[in-house]
Amino acid sequence: MSPIISATGVGKTFRQLKRQSGFGGALKSLFSRDYTDIRAVDGISFAINAGEAVGYLGPNGAGKSTMIKMMTGILTPSAGTLSVLGREPHAHRMTNAAEIGVVFGQRSQLWWDLPVRDSFDLNRHIYDIPPARFADNLRYLTAMLDMASYLDRPVRQLSLGQRMRAEIAMALLHDPKILFLDEPTIGLDVVAKDAVRKFLAEINRERGTTIILTTHDLVDIEEICPRLIMVDDGKLLFDGELNRLRASLGSRRRLTLEFATDPGPIALTTATLTADEGAAKHFVLDDETVSLLDVLGELGRGHGLKDVKLEEPDIEEVIRTFYLNKPNLASAP
Amino acid sequence: MKLSAYPAFTATAFTSRLAYRNQVWSGMFGELVATFAFIAVWTAAFVGRGTVDGVTLPDMVTYVIIAGPLLNWNTTRYIREVGDAIRTGDVTTFLLKPLHYPALLFFNQLGNNAFEQLSITLPVAVIVALAVGLLPPASVAHGLLFLAYWVVSWSMMFLIATLTAMLAFWLLTAFALDWFLRGIMAVASGAVVPLWFMPAPLAAILGYLPFAWVSYYPSAVYLGKLDLPAASLHLAIGCIWLATLVGILTWLWSRMRHRLIVQGG
Numbered sequence: 001m002s003p004i005i006s007a008t009g010v011g012k013t014f015r016q017l018k019r020q021s022g023f024g025g026a027l028k029s030l031f032s033r034d035y036t037d038i039r040a041v042d043g044i045s046f047a048i049n050a051g052e053a054v055g056y057l058g059p060n061g062a063g064k065s066t067m068i069k070m071m072t073g074i075l076t077p078s079a080g081t082l083s084v085l086g087r088e089p090h091a092h093r094m095t096n097a098a099e100i101g102v103v104f105g106q107r108s109q110l111w112w113d114l115p116v117r118d119s120f121d122l123n124r125h126i127y128d129i130p131p132a133r134f135a136d137n138l139r140y141l142t143a144m145l146d147m148a149s150y151l152d153r154p155v156r157q158l159s160l161g162q163r164m165r166a167e168i169a170m171a172l173l174h175d176p177k178i179l180f181l182d183e184p185t186i187g188l189d190v191v192a193k194d195a196v197r198k199f200l201a202e203i204n205r206e207r208g209t210t211i212i213l214t215t216h217d218l219v220d221i222e223e224i225c226p227r228l229i230m231v232d233d234g235k236l237l238f239d240g241e242l243n244r245l246r247a248s249l250g251s252r253r254r255l256t257l258e259f260a261t262d263p264g265p266i267a268l269t270t271a272t273l274t275a276d277e278g279a280a281k282h283f284v285l286d287d288e289t290v291s292l293l294d295v296l297g298e299l300g301r302g303h304g305l306k307d308v309k310l311e312e313p314d315i316e317e318v319i320r321t322f323y324l325n326k327p328n329l330a331s332a333p
Numbered sequence: 334m335k336l337s338a339y340p341a342f343t344a345t346a347f348t349s350r351l352a353y354r355n356q357v358w359s360g361m362f363g364e365l366v367a368t369f370a371f372i373a374v375w376t377a378a379f380v381g382r383g384t385v386d387g388v389t390l391p392d393m394v395t396y397v398i399i400a401g402p403l404l405n406w407n408t409t410r411y412i413r414e415v416g417d418a419i420r421t422g423d424v425t426t427f428l429l430k431p432l433h434y435p436a437l438l439f440f441n442q443l444g445n446n447a448f449e450q451l452s453i454t455l456p457v458a459v460i461v462a463l464a465v466g467l468l469p470p471a472s473v474a475h476g477l478l479f480l481a482y483w484v485v486s487w488s489m490m491f492l493i494a495t496l497t498a499m500l501a502f503w504l505l506t507a508f509a510l511d512w513f514l515r516g517i518m519a520v521a522s523g524a525v526v527p528l529w530f531m532p533a534p535l536a537a538i539l540g541y542l543p544f545a546w547v548s549y550y551p552s553a554v555y556l557g558k559l560d561l562p563a564a565s566l567h568l569a570i571g572c573i574w575l576a577t578l579v580g581i582l583t584w585l586w587s588r589m590r591h592r593l594i595v596q597g598g
């Protein structure tokens with residue numbers, strides 16, 4: 001099976017006219033051809049097969065949106081070759097557009113003043129969706145995304161979570177082969193994030209829709225994407241299973257124990273103390289298999305424990321650890 | 334997207350305006366006041382005179398009704414919306430769909446203006462006509478030609494407004510493009526003062542610019558101020574302008590698309 005998306009040494013360099021400060025500077029920049037080159041994407045290669053769900057992870061400014069824009073055909077690569085569904089996306093923008101679905105977390109594609117249903121109906125015209133299939137898909141998506149209560153409400157009245165579910169539904173009405181999502185969970189509350197993640201995992205499993213999603217939230221990857229591509233500063237750092245990354249990096253989950261009063265020093269066999277603020281103590285769990293119950297069991301009663309917080313490492317921390325452990329990651333590219 | 338599917342945007346734009354039905358009353362009120370004010374001004378100007386340069390007061394009243402509410406296409410909201418979409422980069426979401434953006438704008442704005450024409454400007458024209466009287470077209474042929482001019486008027490205004498909105502991409506400022514256009518249109522379209530009352534050199538220049546096809550020529554043809562050969566000739570010139578503006582729009586749009594796709598905005 002040949003891959004549905006393949007990138008070979010893809011790069012994108014943005015040229016920006018150097019701006020000088022002050023009025024004199026503004027005048028000077030009118031005549032100077034002094035550019036700054038920004039390497040947003042730098043020599044990235046990967047191949048994605050039909051039916052995969054791939055998380056494209058990286059901190060802000062890593063070049064995730066730029067990569068999505070190139071794959072969806074609204075930005076040309078400045079280096080390398082990119083092929084999506086056997087075509088160069090930007091050279092076949094219209095044909096490509098008909099076969100993919102795209103969701104930008106920061107940019108709405110719904111019609112602001114129209115009821116959600118009317119935006120969907122316009123998509124039926126835009127993508128020339130046969131009425132029967134449209135009705136089927138609408139029914140399925142409305143049920144799956146729990147949209148029945150607001151299908152007839154204008155988009156401007158929806159909560160962010162409702163709007164994002166409608167955006168995702170809209171991108172799927174024409175049965176795209178690939179669904180691209182750029183930070184689909186950004187700004188959503190926990191419940192809405194969860195609904196979006198569950199649905200995306202389901203649509204990938206049940207319908208076999210290939211999913212590429214960018215995020216800076218590891219939990220997105222954990223719940224939706226078995227495969228992870230990690231980028232930083234435009235470059236590819238890691239391509240493989242999340243578990244493999246986890247295993248080689250250690251779990252790095254952070255545990256915070258809060259006590260009513262300072263209980264004095266506390267030592268745990270399964271976690272390492274990273275900071276002691278007296279009544280609040282911060283640990284990092286030693287490995288993947290340690291559970292919260294293990295920790296609490298070891299701690300026992302009688303310390304006046306008030307609150308417990310267990311947090312996944314954030315992306316900045318994962319990348320920091322990644323650079324530190326790079327020599328140990330033999331199989332990493 | 335098939336061409337036959339684009340009218341869906343017209344229908345949607347039309348029905349979405351129904352959601353703002355209460356704006357109809359304020360719109361009608363504004364148009365009524367403005368039209369009666371213009372009629373009052375011309376009535377004062379004609380006091381003690383039967384004709385001025387071969388134009389009678391009933392001629393002028395008819396001119397005001399046609400050039401005023403009827404062919405005064407409202408593009409303020411349109412220019413703001415398109416300008417914003419272009420400035421903020423939201424326009425790229427349209428590049429993600431298998432459609433032609435200028436065609437979408439055309440059918441969308443057709444729905445908007447059709448709504449305004451049916452709910453605001455046409456009723457106002459009828460009310461004013463019943464109140465103060467409206468002359469019939471100069472002849473049946475002039476009346477038919479007027480219908481063609483009416484289509485040209487709307488198309489011309491659509492193109493001018495769209496080109497103005499696209500300037501937002503290169504100017505990249507919050508500069509009030511719609512005000513800029515309204516200023517130009519007030520003078521150059523002949524909506525306020527017909528070209529025949531303007532100083533000859535100015536009228537000569539404005540008579541060849543596309544703006545005059547929005548208000549001045551359609552109204553003048555209705556009144557028979559152009560004989561049939563002249564009216565047909567100017568209809569042809571108007572169509573040449575339309576074709577030229579379509580060409581400029583296509584070129585600007587492809588420049589813009591190219592810059593969006595290569596430089597990322």
Ligand SMILES: Nc1ncnc2c1ncn2[C@@H]1O[C@H](COP(=O)(O)OP(=O)(O)O)[C@@H](O)[C@H]1O
Binds near residue numbers: 015016059062596
């Ligand atoms: N159109 C553009 N012109 C100039 N620089 C850009 C443009 N788009 C993005 N960049 C720069 O490219 C880098 C990557 O941006 P982006 O792909 O948006 O990152 P991410 O989505 O991972 O946060 C950033 O440094 C950003 O400032």
Ligand SMILES: [Mg+2]
Binds near residue numbers: 064065182
């Ligand atoms: Mg981004």
